Each structure stands twice: as C-alpha cells, then as structure tokens.
Amino acid sequence: xxxxxxxxxxxxxxxxxxxxxxxxxxxxxxxxxxxxxxxxxxxxxxxxxxxxxxxxxxxxxxxxxxxxxxxxxxxxxxxxxxxxxxxxxxxxxxxxxxxxxxxxxxxxxxxxxxxxxxxxxxxxxxxxxxxxxxxxxxxxxxxxxxxxxxxxxxxxxxxxxxxxxxxxxxxxxxxxxxxxxxxxxxxxxxxxxxxxxxx
Amino acid sequence: xxxxxxxxxxxxxxxxxxxxxxxxxxxxxxxxxxxxxxxxxxxxxxxxxxxxxxxxxxxxxxxxxxxxxxxxxxxxxxxxxxxxxxxxxxxxxxxxxxxxxxxxxxxxxxxxxxxxxxxxxxxxxxxxxxxxxxxxxxxxxxxxxxxxxxxxxxxxxxxxxxxxxxxxxxxxxxxxxxxxxxxxxxxxxxxxxxxxxxx
DNA sequence: TCTTGACAAACGAACGTTCGTTTGTGGTAT
DNA sequence: ATACCACAAACGAACGTTCGTTTGTCAAGA
Numbered sequence: 001x002x003x004x005x006x007x008x009x010x011x012x013x014x015x016x017x018x019x020x021x022x023x024x025x026x027x028x029x030x031x032x033x034x035x036x037x038x039x040x041x042x043x044x045x046x047x048x049x050x051x052x053x054x055x056x057x058x059x060x061x062x063x064x065x066x067x068x069x070x071x072x073x074x075x076x077x078x079x080x081x082x083x084x085x086x087x088x089x090x091x092x093x094x095x096x097x098x099x100x101x102x103x104x105x106x107x108x109x110x111x112x113x114x115x116x117x118x119x120x121x122x123x124x125x126x127x128x129x130x131x132x133x134x135x136x137x138x139x140x141x142x143x144x145x146x147x148x149x150x151x152x153x154x155x156x157x158x159x160x161x162x163x164x165x166x167x168x169x170x171x172x173x174x175x176x177x178x179x180x181x182x183x184x185x186x187x188x189x190x191x192x193x194x195x196x197x198x199x
Numbered sequence: 200x201x202x203x204x205x206x207x208x209x210x211x212x213x214x215x216x217x218x219x220x221x222x223x224x225x226x227x228x229x230x231x232x233x234x235x236x237x238x239x240x241x242x243x244x245x246x247x248x249x250x251x252x253x254x255x256x257x258x259x260x261x262x263x264x265x266x267x268x269x270x271x272x273x274x275x276x277x278x279x280x281x282x283x284x285x286x287x288x289x290x291x292x293x294x295x296x297x298x299x300x301x302x303x304x305x306x307x308x309x310x311x312x313x314x315x316x317x318x319x320x321x322x323x324x325x326x327x328x329x330x331x332x333x334x335x336x337x338x339x340x341x342x343x344x345x346x347x348x349x350x351x352x353x354x355x356x357x358x359x360x361x362x363x364x365x366x367x368x369x370x371x372x373x374x375x376x377x378x379x380x381x382x383x384x385x386x387x388x389x390x391x392x393x394x395x396x397x398x
Numbered sequence: 399t400c401t402t403g404a405c406a407a408a409c410g411a412a413c414g415t416t417c418g419t420t421t422g423t424g425g426t427a428t
Numbered sequence: 429a430t431a432c433c434a435c436a437a438a439c440g441a442a443c444g445t446t447c448g449t450t451t452g453t454c455a456a457g458a
Contacts, residue, residue, distance in 0.1 A: 049449080
C-alpha cells in the first residue's frame with residue numbers, strides 16, 4: 001500500500017480546514033474522516049473527542065498571534081514602528097495560517113465555558129499589546145492626544161481580523177501592500193490635510 | 200390561559216436570536232421551540248423548513264443595510280457627509296437589529312448555493328455605495344488622491360461589521376460617540392500631523 | 399512479538415420533519 | 429346569550445437519518 005499513514009497533526013490540520021469552511025457544528029466526524037480518506041470512527045484511534053480537535057485548533061490560533069506579537073514588541077523602534085510590526089505580524093499569521101485563524105476567530109465561541117474563558121483571556125492579552133503601543137505613541141507625542149487607545153486598538157484589530165473574510169492570495173494585492181494600506185489608513189486616515197504652505 | 204400565541208414573526212425573531220448566539224447548525228428545532236415555549240414540531244405549523252428561517256433572517260439583514268444606505272445617500276452633502284451618513288446608518292442597523300445582523304454576517308455562508316449568491320450580490324451592492332462615495336471624495340479633493348477606494352471601503356466596513364463582536368450597549372459608549380470615533384479614525388487616522396514650527 | 403492505525407459494525411442520542419389529533423378562539427347562526 | 433363550527437396553533441408520537449462515539453478485529457511495521 002502506497003498511501004502514507006495519517007498522523008494526529010494531519011487530523012488537526014484537516015479539522016482546522018473543515019471547521020473554517022463549514023463551521024464546527026457543520027462538520028461531522030464522517031466528513032472529517034472522508035477528507036483524510038478514513039472512516040469517521042477511525043479518527044478515534046488518534047483523538048478522544050471532536051471537541052478536543054476544536055480546542056487544539058483554537059489554542060494554536062491563540063498561540064500564533066501571541067507569539068507574533070512577542071516578536072513584534074522586541075524591536076527597539078518607537079510606537080509607530082511597533083504598531084506597524086504588530087500589524088505586519090498579524091497579517092502574516094492570518095495569511096500563513098488561514099484555516100487556523102478562521103476557526104480561531106469564528107468557532108471559538110462554540111467551545112464550552114472553561115475552554116472559551118481561556119481563549120478570551122488570551123485574546124484580551126493580545127489586544128492589550130496593541131492598546132499599550134497606541135498609548136505609548138500618545139505619550140511619545142507621535143499619535144494625537146485625543147486618540148482613545150482602547151477603541152482604536154479595537155478598530156485596527158477589526159480591520160486585521162476581517163482579512164480572512166475577503167483576502168484572496170491570488171487577488172493581485174500582495175501582503176506588503178496590504179500591510180502598507182492598513183498602516184496608512186490607521187495612521188493617516190483618508191482625509192487630505194488642510195493645505196498649509198502651498199508652494 | 201394567559202399565554203399569547205406565537206406568530207410567524209415571533210418565530211423568525213427567535214430564530215435570529217438563536218442563530219446569532221449558537222449558530223445555525225448549533226441550533227436545533229427543539230431548542231428554538233423551547234425558546235418560545237413550544238415543541239420543535241409545533242414550529243412547522245408556521246414554517247416549512249429550518250432553512251427557510253435562515254433565509255428569512257439573512258434577507259432581512261441584507262434589506263436593512265441596503266435601506267439604510269439608500270437613506271444615507273439621499274443627503275445633498277459632499278462625500279465627507281455622505282460617508283459619515285453611511286457609517287451612522289450602518290451603526291444604527293447593527294445596534295438596533297443586533298441578532299439579525301449577527302446572523303446575516305456570520306451564518307449566511309451556511310445557506311445553499313443559490314440563496315448565498317443572492318446575499319453575496321446584495322453585499323456587493325452595499326459595499327459599492329461606500330466605494331463610490333470614497334471615489335467621489337477623492338475626485339472632489341477632500342480625500343487624498345492616493346486613497347484606494349476599494350480597499351478603504353473594505354477597511355471601513357471591517358470596522359463596522361466587527362461592532363457586533365465587541366459592542367455592549369451598557370458599556371459606557373453611546374452610539375453617537377461610536378460613530379464619531381469611527382469617522383475620525385477613518386478620516387484622520389491617529390497620527391499627529393507633523394508640526395511645522397517646533398519650539 | 400508488540401504496537402499502531404484503520405476498519406466495520408454497532409450504539410444510543412439527537413437531528414429535521416411528518417402526521418393524526420387535540421385545543422383554544424372568534425365569527426356566525428340561532 | 430348560546431350553540432355551533434371552522435380554523436389555526438400546538439401537541440406528542442413516530443419516522444428515517446445522521447450524529448459522536450465505542451468496540452472488537454485485523455493487517456502491517458517496528
């Protein structure tokens with residue numbers, strides 16, 4: 001037989017893919033087995049329950065974002081560079097782990113109370129890094145003093161988390177341009193500055 | 200007996216509520232009946248199928264947004280005012296019809312192909328109104344000429360559509376301030392304009 | 399030989415839905 | 429006013445199917 005055996009990680013990866021596409025409750029164990037060329041029951045040689053799969057995928061999503069933000073915060077630049085690094089790191093996670101991210105963002109709420117609580121606190125921790133960098137920028141004087149760090153961090157994360165809903169890798173917009181576009185709208189908005197010294 | 204009877208609209212409303220909370224596939228007809236003090240089977244005195252309920256809720260969501268944008272576009276202001284009206288109208292729809300909106304945004308993809316296609320085209324139409332207003336603003340010269348209307352409209356809608364994920368009516372942020380905050384970050388960003396006469 | 403991964407059958411529970419029946423209510427004829 | 433009827437709403441049992449999961453078996457690698 002030439003078929004390679006499936007590992008536990010194959011199953012988790014396929015679960016991430018299917019949960020992202022059809023949702024947790026919209027994916028049956030038989031669906032998932034079929035994706036791997038197995039019967040649904042055969043999955044139980046590798047895992048204990050369907051919910052374990054969701055926990056595993058969602059935890060991975062949380063970890064990816066936190067790790068990326070760790071890396072972004074280690075730079076020695078000011079708030080502007082740090083914010084841009086956070087944005088770039090987030091975009092990288094979304095584009096490099098699209099299925100995990102989609103499951104993390106959309107299906108985590110299907111977890112039972114205790115697991116969901118862990119995810120929520122990880123998400124809060126992640127969001128606080130954006131908030132802190134924005135606060136820092138306000139203190140440094142590079143961001144306007146009337147900027148509300150909390151709500152602004154929510155807005156930036158809203159843009160970042162929506163990427164999975166519309167971005168297509170073959171859509172003619174590479175990730176550098178995407179980061180650039182997000183960074184520009186976040187920092188400068190769209191309004192033309194009042195002209196001050198024309199010529 | 201004092202209990203009032205349930206109408207079809209009660210059922211659709213409850214369906215919107217439950218689909219928003221637990222997802223379409225996460226809500227059983229017995230769950231839904233229980234929400235109304237009925238057996239699951241009793242729902243079929245009013246409806247033909249579970250999917251019909253989803254279609255009805257999602258269609259309502261699409262209609263709410265399109266109607267709001269119709270109203271916003273009738274003003275005679277410039278692009279800046281129109282964009283702000285679009286934002287304010289969107290926020291009103293989200294906050295006044297939270298369950299319908301959550302189902303519209305998160306569960307429409309569970310519809311079968313033909314129904315989903317209708318929703319996608321309604322969403323495209325709605326998005327194009329944001330895009331057109333932004334293009335108009337660029338032509339008018341009130342928005343910077345390097346603004347990409349397509350991607351910018353996506354970003355603004357990302358912020359607007361994420362509201363359902365975090366906003367709490369009792370959270371100390373009223374809707375006027377919310378609209379104001381979105382409008383400001385969209386038009387002005389967060390960066391402090393370069394000062395020209397330092398010191 | 400021992401472990402692993404997959405099979406295939408089977409489990410009980412839950413699913414969406416159907417069906418025949420009961421119940422309550424409002425209008426009409428008495 | 430009372431009796432009647434038509435109808436809509438809800439019941440409750442049951443349908444066939446699918447769900448997540450358990451179990452016992454067996455072939456193949458280590």
